[in-house]
Amino acid sequence: MFWRRRGEHRFEPAAPTDDELLGALLREGSQDAMAQLYNRHGGLVYRFSLRLMQDESAAEEITQDVFLALLGDADRFDPARASLSTWLCGIARRRVWKHLRARERDHAAVSEDDPDRIESPEDDPFITISRAEAVDAVEQGLDALTPALREVVVLCELEEIRYQDAAEILGIPVGTVRSRLHRARRQLALLLSPDWADKSKKEDGQ
Amino acid sequence: MNMRRSDELQEALRAIRERHRAIGAPLSLEARLRDAVPPRRPARRWIPLTIAAAAASLGLLYLGIAPRITHPDSRPAAPLASFVMLPASFGLPRPGATSIVRIEIRKGDLRRYGVDVPPPVEDQLVRVDFAVGEDGLARAIRLAGAE
Numbered sequence: 001m002f003w004r005r006r007g008e009h010r011f012e013p014a015a016p017t018d019d020e021l022l023g024a025l026l027r028e029g030s031q032d033a034m035a036q037l038y039n040r041h042g043g044l045v046y047r048f049s050l051r052l053m054q055d056e057s058a059a060e061e062i063t064q065d066v067f068l069a070l071l072g073d074a075d076r077f078d079p080a081r082a083s084l085s086t087w088l089c090g091i092a093r094r095r096v097w098k099h100l101r102a103r104e105r106d107h108a109a110v111s112e113d114d115p116d117r118i119e120s121p122e123d124d125p126f127i128t129i130s131r132a133e134a135v136d137a138v139e140q141g142l143d144a145l146t147p148a149l150r151e152v153v154v155l156c157e158l159e160e161i162r163y164q165d166a167a168e169i170l171g172i173p174v175g176t177v178r179s180r181l182h183r184a185r186r187q188l189a190l191l192l193s194p195d196w197a198d199k200s201k202k203e204d205g206q
Numbered sequence: 207m208n209m210r211r212s213d214e215l216q217e218a219l220r221a222i223r224e225r226h227r228a229i230g231a232p233l234s235l236e237a238r239l240r241d242a243v244p245p246r247r248p249a250r251r252w253i254p255l256t257i258a259a260a261a262a263s264l265g266l267l268y269l270g271i272a273p274r275i276t277h278p279d280s281r282p283a284a285p286l287a288s289f290v291m292l293p294a295s296f297g298l299p300r301p302g303a304t305s306i307v308r309i310e311i312r313k314g315d316l317r318r319y320g321v322d323v324p325p326p327v328e329d330q331l332v333r334v335d336f337a338v339g340e341d342g343l344a345r346a347i348r349l350a351g352a353e
Contacts, residue, residue, distance in 0.1 A: 034243050
């Protein structure tokens with residue numbers, strides 16, 4: 001009874017278990033499996049680390065650590081709890097924060113509980129900026145966010161990870177993810193002048 | 207935050223997202239990670255033979271014959287029909303090397319492979335063997351212990 005096949009129906013590819021199978025192959029010593037896993041998930045881990053560390057060599061070092069951790073601790077990955085990308089990102093996030101706390105800064109020591117310290121943009125309502133300038137301003141504003149807010153923006157806005165998975169990576173409730181994202185968006189929006197939309201229309205010949 | 211600023215912010219974030227997602231993982235790191243993997247155990251070379259024979263064995267089973275093969279490492283013989291080809295594997299390129307990967311999954315997960323699993327047992331765990339190519343894609347499946 002257990003092996004009886006159904007009638008005609010669509011078979012889905014075994015995609016959800018590919019990472020598990022590659023992980024098993026990796027434990028067997030497959031270098032190709034490591035390359036495949038790195039190609040699948042390395043970009044996400046590296047980009048996340050890069051945005052948080054704002055340093056390419058540090059981001060590369062963290063990415064390497066993450067995949068070496070996969071090699072050494074793959075048994076700790078529980079596919080029932082989270083996807084492999086979520087698990088890897090969680091490791092990256094812990095490494096990033098370890099680096100951030102160890103790094104000496106000009107300002108006060110970094111804390112996840114730090115209040116929002118983004119530099120206030122000029123509040124002059126008469127300053128107008130172009131669309132390109134707006135994108136640059138928001139990107140600079142993103143870099144200026146506290147790490148606690150920046151990591152939420154990176155995961156949810158830039159990587160488009162689900163709130164639930166972001167919560168798992170960050171080790172915080174989903175509600176906290178949403179509230180931090182809201183605060184970050186509010187701060188970033190302040191960088192946009194109220195007349196930006198009008199000026200953009202003029203540039204477009206409207 | 208008014209609607210206009212919200213829309214403008216979304217537009218800016220969309221542009222930043224495109225730039226961001228264009229950043230890939232460093233290629234130089236892949237080689238270092240490959241080198242970090244300890245040497246692999248020899249592949250069980252009888253698997254390709256098993257997979258190829260599994261399809262042919264259906265005809266033999268119809269005739270009431272259940273041929274068996276002997277593993278090179280003297281493990282108990284495995285019936286050729288114990289591995290079932292995965293329909294999703296048809297059309298996949300033939301793997302250069304194949305390994306058996308044994309994992310534990312929920313019985314309910316077997317439905318994605320076309321196996322009918324009654325609800326009362328779907329949460330039970332079962333160990334299965336996958337015949338996997340070096341591309342990480344499974345070609346065939348059997349219950350562990352079906353050997």
